[in-house]
Structures are given as C-alpha cells and as structure tokens.
Amino acid sequence: MIVVxxxxxxxxxxxxxxxxxxxxxxxxxxxxxxxxxxxxxxxxAELHVxxxxxxxxxxxxxxxxxxxxxxxxxxxxxxxGVRDDESVVAWLDAGARSVVVGTRAVADxxxxxxxxxxxxxxxxLALDVRGGALTTDGWQVQTTGDPADAARAAAPLPLCQxxxxxxxxxxxxxxxxxELVRRMRAATSHRLGVAGGVASTDxxxxxxxxxxxxxxxxxxxxxxxxxxxxxSQELHT
Numbered sequence: 559m560i561v562v563x564x565x566x567x568x569x570x571x572x573x574x575x576x577x578x579x580x581x582x583x584x585x586x587x588x589x590x591x592x593x594x595x596x597x598x599x600x601x602x603a604e605l606h607v608x609x610x611x612x613x614x615x616x617x618x619x620x621x622x623x624x625x626x627x628x629x630x631x632x633x634x635x636x637x638x639g640v641r642d643d644e645s646v647v648a649w650l651d652a653g654a655r656s657v658v659v660g661t662r663a664v665a666d667x668x669x670x671x672x673x674x675x676x677x678x679x680x681x682x683l684a685l686d687v688r689g690g691a692l693t694t695d696g697w698q699v700q701t702t703g704d705p706a707d708a709a710r711a712a713a714p715l716p717l718c719q720x721x722x723x724x725x726x727x728x729x730x731x732x733x734x735x736x737e738l739v740r741r742m743r744a745a746t747s748h749r750l751g752v753a754g755g756v757a758s759t760d761x762x763x764x765x766x767x768x769x770x771x772x773x774x775x776x777x778x779x780x781x782x783x784x785x786x787x788x789x790s791q792e793l794h795t
Contacts, residue, residue, distance in 0.1 A: 564776035578697035578725040612639030613696035627653035656718035660684035678716035709745040719749035727755030
C-alpha cells in the first residue's frame with residue numbers, strides 16, 4: 559500500500575474542504591507547484607491532483623496542473639471536469655500518469671468504456687460517495703447510484719485504478735468509512751485507491767488490512783495530524 563498526497567486546486571490555490579463543502583475550506587496554500595515539489599522531495603512518487611474549479615464549472619487551473627505534470631520523478635493522476643475524449647488525451651499528452659474521470663463516466667458507461675479501451679492503464683475511475691450513493695459534478699449533484707455496482711460494471715475495462723472517496727468524512731479526521739471500503743474491495747479487482755477521513759496510522763493499518771492499494775491523504779498531511787516525513791519513510795513502499 560502506498561500513500562498519495564492530494565492536491566485539490568481552487569482559485570489557483572491548494573485547498574482542502576470539509577465534507578465536500580465549498581463553503582468550508584480547512585486548508586488554503588498558495589503555490590501548488592511548490593507544494594507538489596515538496597511532496598516529491600519528501601519521497602512521494604505519486605500525486606492525486608484535482609481541479610475543483612473545472613469540476614464545478616467555475617473556472618480552471620490548467621496551467622498549474624500542467625506544471626505539476628511536468629515535474630520529473632512523479633506519477634500524477636489528474637482529474638476535475640474531464641468529460642470528453644479530447645480532455646483525456648490532452649492530459650495524457652501533458653504527462654499525466656492517468657486521467658481521473660467521474661461525472662460523465664458514472665452517467666455514460668459507453669464513454670468510459672471507449673476512453674479506457676483507447677487508453678489502457680491510463681484512465682482512473684473516480685467514485686465519490688455521500689450517504690452510501692454516488693455524488694457527481696464536483697460533489698454538487700447527489701444520485702441514487704450504487705458505487706459497488708459502478709465498480710462491478712467497470713471490472714472488464716483496462717483501468718489504471720478505481721478511486722473511492724467517502725465525501726461524508728472528507729476532511730473530518732475521524733477515520734475512513736471502512737464498510738464502504740470493504741464493499742468496494744469486494745466489487746473490484748482493479749487497483750483500489752481510497753480517500754476520505756484518514757487521520758492516524760491506525761487508519762492506515764486498517765486500510766492495509768482491507769487490501770487497499772493506495773491511500774490518498776489531504777487534510778491530515780497539510781495540518782500535520784500525520785507527519786509526511788514519517789509516512790514517506792515508513793509507509794510509502
């Protein structure tokens with residue numbers, strides 16, 4: 559299991575939100591490229607970079623994402639508002655290790671199948687979950703979709719990974735939704751990334767015990783609840 563720092567972009571800054579609420583920022587850091595460079599210096603080899611402005615249709619942080627992708631020695635998984643073939647190809651050409659797709663992928667399985675097949679091992683499926691059901695459009699639209707069903711439907715596709723985010727506990731530092739993780743691990747044989755609520759080494763141990771492949775951590779790293787130097791030394795390999 560590896561630890562992957564999260565870089566969520568809003569208005570040119572690196573931010574962390576509580577419970578997916580754009581009215582409740584817990585963290586705001588200027589110069590996201592410097593943040594990415596710092597994670598690399600600490601030994602992290604992967605980053606999870608999401609353009610929240612693009613995801614919600616409020617703008618874009620394209621130049622910042624491109625600069626992060628251009629950093630050597632990092633596998634960068636890029637998402638946020640990616641809803642057409644051209645955007646997928648553009649981010650792959652910019653150096654992304656994979657492109658993270660969620661909103662359209664959930665609503666249009668044929669599109670997900672097409673872009674995944676055209677770009678094997680380069681597309682990551684994001685399943686954001688609130689109240690046990692899928693939420694889309696930058697966590698603004700609540701659906702009744704079952705995330706496990708979505709993961710099972712994507713099982714035959716040549717995905718890079720499936721990423722499940724428990725939006726309810728995002729930024730809350732009260733632990734991950736382990737029951738959701740159990741369901742998702744049973745639903746997919748793809749590499750499984752998990753985000754939301756991780757705040758202790760006990761949380762990491764619990765996720766490791768559930769055969770999670772990658773833990774995406776934001777707030778706990780930025781606020782010092784978890785020591786990034788310790789994580790990079792002890793848990794990254």
